[in-house]
Each structure stands twice: as structure tokens, then as C-alpha cells.
Amino acid sequence: MKLAEIKELLQCEVLSGEEDLSMDISQVVASDGMSEILAFAKSRELMITGLTNIQSIRTADIAGVSAVLYCRGKRPDKKVIDFARQKKIPVLVTAMVMFDICGILYNKGLKGVS
Amino acid sequence: MTAELLRESYHIQGRNFDKAGEISSEIKVILKDLELDAGCIRRVVIVAFEAEMNVVMYADRGTLTLILTDRDISLEVVDEGPGIPDIDLAMKEGYSTASDEMREMGFGFGMGLPNMKKNSDEFCVESEVGKGTSVFARIRLDADA
Numbered sequence: 184m185k186l187a188e189i190k191e192l193l194q195c196e197v198l199s200g201e202e203d204l205s206m207d208i209s210q211v212v213a214s215d216g217m218s219e220i221l222a223f224a225k226s227r228e229l230m231i232t233g234l235t236n237i238q239s240i241r242t243a244d245i246a247g248v249s250a251v252l253y254c255r256g257k258r259p260d261k262k263v264i265d266f267a268r269q270k271k272i273p274v275l276v277t278a279m280v281m282f283d284i285c286g287i288l289y290n291k292g293l294k295g296v297s
Numbered sequence: 298m299t300a301e302l303l304r305e306s307y308h309i310q311g312r313n314f315d316k317a318g319e320i321s322s323e324i325k326v327i328l329k330d331l332e333l334d335a336g337c338i339r340r341v342v343i344v345a346f347e348a349e350m351n352v353v354m355y356a357d358r359g360t361l362t363l364i365l366t367d368r369d370i371s372l373e374v375v376d377e378g379p380g381i382p383d384i385d386l387a388m389k390e391g392y393s394t395a396s397d398e399m400r401e402m403g404f405g406f407g408m409g410l411p412n413m414k415k416n417s418d419e420f421c422v423e424s425e426v427g428k429g430t431s432v433f434a435r436i437r438l439d440a441d442a
Contacts, residue, residue: 218408221343222415226335234403238350241318242403245325245346247339 193277200273217242235259303365317353321346340416348374380426
């Protein structure tokens, strides 16, 4: 599924990486625990988290995920968005809660990593 | 004979959460520039990042040394901090002594050390209570991710 479709499906606002919405996403890793992301991400997933500090983007970069989606309407500050832009990681935000996001994406055929 | 190709040491400042992870990001850039295997780079930077976060969260200061040879990449992380009283317990997934502040940063869920071990081909931790902790990890260049 294209990131652009995920954006529409979850009514996201794009905070960085508008030019990369054509990327393909087939797997998802979702957690507020960064070590959990680091332990389970295999690279190139969509990462869903409610943690909006700088460590979320650092973790995304280190784990090699393709894009970050912040849930529950939580918005990172400018410094975090700038850092994501620098690392070329698209960042989206939605008002939906983690459970609903995962349910919707799962129904559309996306899979988690294990 | 193993030939050492690169050795770089970095100072880690304890409790500086803003800078936490910068060294690991820099290591990722260095290793990518050297065009090493992506899976290998991934394992190295995950170990480096978890180690760096541990020093930032628990210690006063520390040093991370990256050593690249023609066979493997080693990370030596030595800190001055409280030390670990029971290393076997600390290696158990889910065991944590993290504060609320650390958990708010998304860390401290008892996965750091097990995660580092999982991503290493050789891994050991030594610690002296009241002095500090040393972590050594080796990742082979030819190992499967």
C-alpha cells in the first residue's frame, strides 16, 4: 500500500516528506517503546507511535523504518520535524488512536512484524 | 592476522537526553559511507544506540569506541556510573530499573541489553557497583542479519 493511501485512510496530516508519499508500505511496527521498535523492526516498515520526542526519529533512523506515523493527535515539535526531514523520513500525524489505526491497516492487508 | 582499519572513540555525556543517540547516528553515516553490508550496519547501530542510551540514562559519563577490522566491527562502551549489581538479572528481558523520565523517553522497558546481545555475535558485560559498567560487542562482517 502506498503511503499516500495510508494518509487518506487515516486522515493524516503530513509534517515532513510530502514528496515521498508514493513509497510502498507492506509491514507495520507499532509501539511507544523504542527498544521494542529496535527489537522487532526489520527495516522499511511504517512505524506507529505516540512518542513524539527526538528519540522517536532517532529510533526510526537507527531501525531503518521508512516512515513515522504519530497517533492520538500528538504532534512533535519543530526540532523533531526538522530532524526527520534531515534524515529523509516522512512524518504523518493522525487524531486516531493506536488500536484503531492498527485495525484499519490490518484490514487493508498490512501485516505486523514478529 | 586481523587488520584494524578504523578506531574511533566518542565521549557520551550522562543524562543529556537531547544529544542521546547522536553518536550512533554518526556511526551509521560512517559505516554507510564505507559501503558495508546494510544488515551488518543495522546490527551495529542498534547495539551502539542501546548502549549509548544506557550510558545517558544511568551513568555520569562514558566512552564508546568503534573498531573496524577486515573481519568484524567491535563496540566497547565503558562508563562511570552506578554499575549493575546482578548482570544475569539485567540481561533478562523485561527486567528494568528505569525511572519514569527514562520511560517517557521511550526506553527503560528492560529490552536494551537483551536487544544488544541479540544483535551481536559476541557480547559481554562487566560491572562493578559504584564504579561503572563495560560492554563489549562484536558483529562479524560476514554474518547473516
